[in-house]
Amino acid sequence: MAVSKKMQTQKSDTHSVKKRAFGLRSSVVPDLDLVLDLSIAATTTVCVFVPPLNSSLFRSAISLVFVLFVPGNALLAALFPGKKPFENIERAILSFGTSIAIIPLLGLLLNFTPWHLNLVAILVSTVLFTILCVTVAHHRRHKLSLEERFSLNFQGS
Secondary structure, eight states, X not given: OHHHHXXXXXXXXXXXXXXXXXXXXXXXXXXXXXXXXXXXXXXXXXXHHSTTTTTSHHHHHHHHHHHHTHHHHHXXXXXXXXXXXXXXXXXXXXXXXXXXHHHHHHHHHHHTSTTOSOHHHHHHHHHHHHHXXXXXXXXXXXXXXXTTBOEEEBTBO
């Protein structure tokens, strides 16, 4: 009986923490950066393969964001799942720099494969790299407590 009461207390505590984290009034959205990374990757993939979109200005814009930001952000999220050691602006700048380092390395690796360097091979390898990093980041973040996890905060740090 005492064990079930303790479990109910833990469940209600967890529910109240989740309610605060997912509440409408909360300015913190858990894993929003990971969802945005995957959304941008999916949108870029659609824009590359769908004929009316593959020659549009939107494809160029979303592809630029995808190549220059998403792989680095996903890798940083996997390496540093907690709020520390970076603030939001530092993460954004490091994501840009890390992406600039990752894309040439993926291209170098692709050059030694049977697919060589072409649009589809670069897109697929970058999307797979992003999915892998986002999966690792999600797994590592959920090992941390809600207070320690990184999440986007729209009211500053």
